[in-house]
Amino acid sequence: MSNKYDVIVIGSGPAGYVSAIRCAQLGLKTACVEKWVSDKGKQILGGTCLNVGCIPSKALLESSHKYEEAKHDLDIHGISLDDLKMDVPRMIERKDTIVKNLTGGIASLFKANGVTSIQGTGKLLAGKKVEVTDDKGDVAVYDADNVILATGSKAIEIPPAPLTEGFIVDSTGALDFNEVPKRLGVIGAGVIGLELGSVWARLGAEVTVLEAQDTFLSIVDQQIAKEALRQYKKQGLDIKLKARVNGTDIKRGLINVSYEDSKGAQELKVDKLIVGVGRSPVTEGLLAADSGVNLDERGFIFVDDKCRTDVPGIFAIGDVVRGPMLAHKGSEEGIMVAERIAGQKTQVNYDCIPGVIYTNPEIAWVGQTEEQLKADGVEYNVGTCPFAASGRAMAANNTVGLVKIIADAKTDRILGVHIIGAGASELIAQAVVAMEFGSSAEDLGLTVFAHPTLSETVHEAALSVAGHAIHTVNKKKRK
């Protein structure tokens, strides 16, 4: 078989595998290079997202949510459960089965679409050549008309908390505890730290989250972030802001975590510690010195808004380039690049990429926050609706949270939607669709929503932008 391809994709995460499949669908001869192998030497497709990210974390969040619900939230429905037990190894096994099925599914999709899967570590050489070293050390060089770099990201390690087997773990280790730790520390109150901290808190761990910044969830609209902090604290998550970890010491089976807060030096004793301080792009060994591809000042592969690097025919997508580290962002970039290689004019609308935090309550948003609009001097109107006003939310005993819609004061175009509450991860999709089509708040308010649904809260928040809400009292009363 010839070593020449129309497209070689390096990395099989949600950016790379989606791009490879789309390329093949468009008739391009495509190969995808992935280095990851199991202990048994079998290639593992799907990247961080499927193996140690989005999917396994959501599997554990679902299991722990069910346990928490059974423990605390069923009695109100008249259901009582005696002798509730949690079998942690069984929960982990279920998570592993889901991961196995999904990653195996990608191998089948590659086969069905005609993508050639190559095991090994890829390196971009000059002249659009890709050198691949497999896990046995054998080297092969392939030619391509186009190369798509999709090597993703890895967890950042910090010197004060070196990963130590059985004690100090990153997000991957936190997906595989074989029992519930009595006391769990989490460094970093970012999305990953909060989600994984929640899993083990729900199962009974005493969780302390240490966050260096003094603003909680600075990427989230602060009205929503404040409500989130209140709810997490109510659930027993001890979140300490302005608390910077500067050392750890393991003695007699316990981790002593030293940190500095506004009152000075502090200590925390925990049984396990999760380091969740962010992720960095994977570029080590990827680019030959003369490849012509450059990195930006933060170490990401430099690309424009069409994911083109500085070398024609070489693209980069997903976590290895600028923008939010989200699976769906990388997948959309992968599709855009595939279709542009095939001569189409596809673009990614970077203004409409939703973000979700899968805690309880869930947080989801799209577009701009009030803080960003204020900083940009944009005039806007805000409409909100609490879930407490929803009959469906009451029926489900899920009345915490609200929907907030921000619209341009002059044009009424929706600029941002922010949701905290049960089902926020699903509800946000309707806001994304509305914004993608350039909807005004009025358009959304004129749309018919089924009753009784949680979605009606989105409708009501849209009405409230103009002071026309029916089921809540309007702050601004307008005709």
Ligand code: FAD
């Ligand atoms: P990756 O998924 O990191 O895949 C890159 C692949 O490239 C890997 O398989 C790697 O082995 C391979 N590779 C690297 N270098 C080479 C090389 N030189 N040669 C060959 N192969 C190579 N995002 C969401 O949108 N929603 C979530 O709910 C969510 N939850 C998360 C939970 C956790 C715990 C974590 C850690 C992340 C989560 N993310 C979530 C982020 C999401 O996983 C990433 O944004 C996504 O996986 C990035 O996709 P990618 O394809 O760019 O890179």
Ligand code: AMP
């Ligand atoms: P994210 O990048 O969203 O995953 O969030 C990571 C969080 O970790 C950020 O909010 C950082 O402020 C926080 N962080 C980084 N280093 C430390 C540290 N040494 N101690 C406490 N928090 C930290």
